[in-house]
Amino acid sequence: MANLKDHMGRPVVAVTGIGVVTSLGVGKTDNWAALTSGKSGIHPITRFPVDHLNTRISGMVDFLPSSSKGASHLTYELAETAAQEAVSEAGLDSGDFGGPLFLASPPVELDWADRFSLYNSDKKDGGSERLLRVARALKELDIFETTQFGSIADRLADRFGTRGLPITLSTACASGATAIQLGVEAIRRGECDKALSIGADGSATAEALIRFSLLSALSTHNDIPEKASKPFSKDRDGFVLAEGSGALVLESLEAALARGATILGIMRGCGEKADDFHRTRSKPDASPAIAAVRAVLADAGMSEDEIEYVNAHGTSTPENDKMEHLSLSTVFGERIGSMPVSSNKSMIGHTLSAAGAVEAAFSLMTMRESVIPPTINYDNPDPAIVLDVVPNKKRNAEVGTVLSNSFGFGGQNTCLVMAREPV
Amino acid sequence: MRKIKKPADPQQPPMSSHDVVITGIGLVSSLGEGPDAHWQKLTQPGFQPVLDAERFAPYTIHPLPEIDWNLQIAKRGDQRQMETWQRLGTYAAGLALDDAGIKGNDELCTTMDMVVAAGGGERDEAVDAAILAASETRNDRDVLLNEKLTTELRPTLFLAQLSNLLAGNISIVHKVTGSSRTFMGEEGAGVSAVETAAARIGSGQSTHVLVGGAFQTEHSDMLLGYELAGYLHRGLWKPVWQRQGSEGGGVVTGSGGAFLVLEQREHAKSRGRRIYAELGPIVSGRARRRLGELDAEIVALLKQAELPAGELLTISGASGAHAATAAEKAALDANPALAVRGFSTLTGHMKEAQFPFAVALAAMAIDRKAGYPVFDATAEKQFDGAPKAVLATAIGYHQFEGMGLIKAA
Numbered sequence: 001m002a003n004l005k006d007h008m009g010r011p012v013v014a015v016t017g018i019g020v021v022t023s024l025g026v027g028k029t030d031n032w033a034a035l036t037s038g039k040s041g042i043h044p045i046t047r048f049p050v051d052h053l054n055t056r057i058s059g060m061v062d063f064l065p066s067s068s069k070g071a072s073h074l075t076y077e078l079a080e081t082a083a084q085e086a087v088s089e090a091g092l093d094s095g096d097f098g099g100p101l102f103l104a105s106p107p108v109e110l111d112w113a114d115r116f117s118l119y120n121s122d123k124k125d126g127g128s129e130r131l132l133r134v135a136r137a138l139k140e141l142d143i144f145e146t147t148q149f150g151s152i153a154d155r156l157a158d159r160f161g162t163r164g165l166p167i168t169l170s171t172a173c174a175s176g177a178t179a180i181q182l183g184v185e186a187i188r189r190g191e192c193d194k195a196l197s198i199g200a201d202g203s204a205t206a207e208a209l210i211r212f213s214l215l216s217a218l219s220t221h222n223d224i225p226e227k228a229s230k231p232f233s234k235d236r237d238g239f240v241l242a243e244g245s246g247a248l249v250l251e252s253l254e255a256a257l258a259r260g261a262t263i264l265g266i267m268r269g270c271g272e273k274a275d276d277f278h279r280t281r282s283k284p285d286a287s288p289a290i291a292a293v294r295a296v297l298a299d300a301g302m303s304e305d306e307i308e309y310v311n312a313h314g315t316s317t318p319e320n321d322k323m324e325h326l327s328l329s330t331v332f333g334e335r336i337g338s339m340p341v342s343s344n345k346s347m348i349g350h351t352l353s354a355a356g357a358v359e360a361a362f363s364l365m366t367m368r369e370s371v372i373p374p375t376i377n378y379d380n381p382d383p384a385i386v387l388d389v390v391p392n393k394k395r396n397a398e399v400g401t402v403l404s405n406s407f408g409f410g411g412q413n414t415c416l417v418m419a420r421e422p423v
Numbered sequence: 424m425r426k427i428k429k430p431a432d433p434q435q436p437p438m439s440s441h442d443v444v445i446t447g448i449g450l451v452s453s454l455g456e457g458p459d460a461h462w463q464k465l466t467q468p469g470f471q472p473v474l475d476a477e478r479f480a481p482y483t484i485h486p487l488p489e490i491d492w493n494l495q496i497a498k499r500g501d502q503r504q505m506e507t508w509q510r511l512g513t514y515a516a517g518l519a520l521d522d523a524g525i526k527g528n529d530e531l532c533t534t535m536d537m538v539v540a541a542g543g544g545e546r547d548e549a550v551d552a553a554i555l556a557a558s559e560t561r562n563d564r565d566v567l568l569n570e571k572l573t574t575e576l577r578p579t580l581f582l583a584q585l586s587n588l589l590a591g592n593i594s595i596v597h598k599v600t601g602s603s604r605t606f607m608g609e610e611g612a613g614v615s616a617v618e619t620a621a622a623r624i625g626s627g628q629s630t631h632v633l634v635g636g637a638f639q640t641e642h643s644d645m646l647l648g649y650e651l652a653g654y655l656h657r658g659l660w661k662p663v664w665q666r667q668g669s670e671g672g673g674v675v676t677g678s679g680g681a682f683l684v685l686e687q688r689e690h691a692k693s694r695g696r697r698i699y700a701e702l703g704p705i706v707s708g709r710a711r712r713r714l715g716e717l718d719a720e721i722v723a724l725l726k727q728a729e730l731p732a733g734e735l736l737t738i739s740g741a742s743g744a745h746a747a748t749a750a751e752k753a754a755l756d757a758n759p760a761l762a763v764r765g766f767s768t769l770t771g772h773m774k775e776a777q778f779p780f781a782v783a784l785a786a787m788a789i790d791r792k793a794g795y796p797v798f799d800a801t802a803e804k805q806f807d808g809a810p811k812a813v814l815a816t817a818i819g820y821h822q823f824e825g826m827g828l829i830k831a832a
Contacts, residue, residue, distance in 0.1 A: 048565045048568075048569075049563075049565045049566050049569065050569070051566045051569050051570070052566075052569040052570050052573045052574075053569055053573065054573075105607075107542075107543045107584075107585060107586040107607065108543070109543060109546070110644070110647065110651075112564075112568055115551075115555065116555070116558050116564050119555045119558060119559075120558060120559060123559075126552070126555075126556065127548075127552040127555065127556075127643075128548065128551075128552065128643030128644075128647070129643075130555075131555075131643070131647055132482075132643065132646060132647055132650050135647055135650045135651045135653075136650045136653045136655070136671075137653075138651060138652075138653070141651075141652055143651050144651035144652035147647070147648050147651055148608075148609060148648070148821060148822070149542055149543075149586075149607035149608045149609060149612065150607065150608025150609055150611050150612070150819075150822055150823055151822075153608065154709065154822050154823075157709055158711065164707060164708060164709065165611055165614065165615060165707035165708055165709045165823055165824075165825065166608075166709065167606055167608075167615045167619070168606065168607045168608045168612070169604060169605060169606050169607065170541075170585075170586045170587045170605045170607055171587055171603065171604055171605060172585065172587050178604060182604075182619070185623075185628070188626075189622055189626045189628075191622070206565065206568055206569055206572070207568070207572055210569070210572045210573055210576065211576065211581035212581075213573070214573075214576060214578035214581065215578055215579075215581065215582075272602040272603075273600065273601075273602065274537070274590075274591075274594045274599070274600040274601070274602060274603035275594065275600065276594040276595050276598050276599075276600050277595070278595070279504060279579075279582045279588060279591055279592075279595065280582065288600065408587070409582065409585065409587075409588070409591070410582075410585065410587045410588045410590060410591025410594075410603070411591050411594045411595070411600070411603060412587065412591075412603060
């Protein structure tokens with residue numbers, strides 16, 4: 001009989017449903033088949049013209065009905081699709097979920113398409129005065145809703161029948177992990193028996209791409225798109241902007257077992273630590289990332305030796321991969337050289353607000369399927385980063401525990417530890 | 424509301440329960456900065472709000488006061504990395520940390536958790552206006568966009584716009600690094616931020632948390648965020664309760680910020696800090712307003728807030744938005760014990776900062792053992808005596824609702 005309480009007397013949190021969408025496809029089956037065959041979802045941008053752009057590739061999700069309808073609509077559809085898969089797998093009522101919703105999603109802004117259409121709907125005055133005047137005459141709320149930070153969660157709450165005030169959050173590139181952490185914490189505090197945690201990001205607009213480009217964060221290896229994301233390689237030159245979503249149904253192990261649900265994995269711990277060094281760069285000694293990894297181990301009640309695989313943040317930027325290696329080698333010591341550490345982003349790119357949730361979904365599948373997805377494009381290893389990155393080809397391996405890292409702009413560091421079985 | 428359930432096995436409670444108290448308040452609004460300045464002005468009978476009806480006509484706003492950013496953001500380099508919204512939040516956070524005796528204390532800052540309620544930062548209005556002007560004569564608007572944005576956007580402006588970079592700047596400037604989370608979603612984000620911070624402390628997960636938000640209304644996009652649904656009041660300014668039937672949607676916005684230091688009572692006592700007040704129940708909800716659920720939701724929240732018997736000072740965050748404000752007023756008026764103060768009359772609506780601001784004003788009244796005079800004599804009634812508890816509300820102008828009972832410590 002599994003323990004229903006963890007080492008700190010808190011309810012053990014199980015995963016009973018998983019959903020995922022990336023540029024590789026909709027759903028776990030397609031994604032897993034592509035991911036384990038080393039297939040890349042990175043492709044040339046077709047959603048908007050690429051004139052004047054230094055980066056002309058991405059991992060956008062171009063195959064959904066909302067893919068051309070703007071960031072807000074696509075983010076909603078991504079979230080809904082992943083959540084539907086997760087809730088169905090959990091065997092719960094997808095119209096009456098009955099627990100709280102935690103949504104990681106990108107900050108919203110009025111889309112340029114709407115800005116242009118509002119502005120050009122008449123010719124009186126100009127600038128912001130015209131926009132405001134036209135805006136107040138609108139009869140529909142459609143455009144307004146896309147500018148409200150709580151609207152996507154509000155729609156999801158209606159759609160799935162979640163309970164209470166939904167929380168929409170951003171911790172930049174760690175957001176997906178934070179959404180899961182909030183769900184885990186709510187269950188541990190006894191506030192609910194189950195929670196729906198979603199990370200979704202459909203915000204790969206031209207302006208988003210340009211903004212990251214101006215910060216020199218993006219790869220410009222445009223010629224062979226599927227080769228552009230090369231985490232831990234010597235010639236890595238930035239991340240590839242991407243879209244996607246991941247959703248988990250979290251339940252207290254006690255409630256899940258009581259209703260006979262299939263336990264897909266256990267959320268053993270969550271850890272975080274903020275960095276006060278710089279807006280986009282990490283403290284040179286990696287102490288905040290190190291502290292986040294140590295915090296997750298402490299929260300999980302585990303020693304370093306008990307982690308069997310690391311699902312890396314592995315963005316393929318020069319800075320991240322170097323700092324992530326420094327933090328892992330500091331915490332795990334010499335063992336890090338022989339421990340599998342792979343980056344899903346080599347294939348799906350960086351799904352930003354969704355990344356932590358997407359990669360948690362893949363981490364859980366890694367354990368269930370006993371297959372570690374590779375880090376592809378590992379043709380030119382960075383000699384300063386000595387890691388077993390599971391190069392280029394999947395590896396069959398029994399994996400009982402995974403550490404999943406998420407680091408983001410603004411000093412965000414969040415780590416999750418998941419296990420295949422309850423203790 | 425998220426209530427801690429009774430543990431199934433009384434021998435083994437899931438989490439211990441700790442009192443949550445307020446030990447620091449940082450406020451900025453058109454009225455000035457800090458609890459003292461706000462108290463002084465808000466308790467002046469007949470105090471007239473600071474208004475600017477010209478800059479954004481036909482909209483009236485409550486502008487920021489003169490602020491010497493250097494007082495809380497020492498490095499010019501840090502100030503340059505931010506626009507006004509992030510500066511304002513970082514400044515208000517600094518005031519709260521100072522007030523709680525935490526600022527500059529490495530041990531306390533590095534272990535302090537943080538939950539910030541945030542929207543987005545300011546876009547470059549000149550670049551946007553130039554693109555829009557050019558769009559009148561160009562059909563290849565997507566190409567136009569690439570052309571202008573790649574050449575005219577300031578690279579670091581993106582960071583000044585990112586929602587979680589208010590928290591990021593607080594970490595950099597004030598060294599708060601225990602953890603950093605940013606909630607989005609207008610007033611509801613402020614409610615959830617306080618609710619989550621209190622739950623963390625209550626369960627023993629945190630000992631002290633910085634929580635709050637800021638809103639900078641003096642930017643056309645910030646007004647547009649309301650006006651796309653026609654929410655802004657136009658024409659002559661009126662108090663928040665008197666805008667029904669006036670031109671426009673009833674909301675008058677204000678720039679401001681509110682941060683609180685919430686702390687476990689034992690933690691505050693062990694370091695000998697003064698306690699403003701204790702948090703009672705913080706409750707939240709999501710009425711499906713299209714289905715007409717708002718009235719019942721507010722009534723339900725009032726019930727969950729466990730209001731004490733007798734006269735109760737109520738600090739209302741009502742925005743002025745016609746439907747939500749009418750629903751809130753009806754629900755509050757139905758309880759004759761409530762003496763309501765709609766502070767948006769004097770500060771304007773501060774979106775994500777609205778609920779933390781309401782909680783701060785409630786805590787100040789408890790700490791100073793006095794209520795506020797009426798902010799609008801036609802709609803509010805006298806409150807005399809020393810409040811032992813004060814209700815704070817934030818009913819969203821469009822969606823999401825919350826309230827909290829703040830009690831004498």
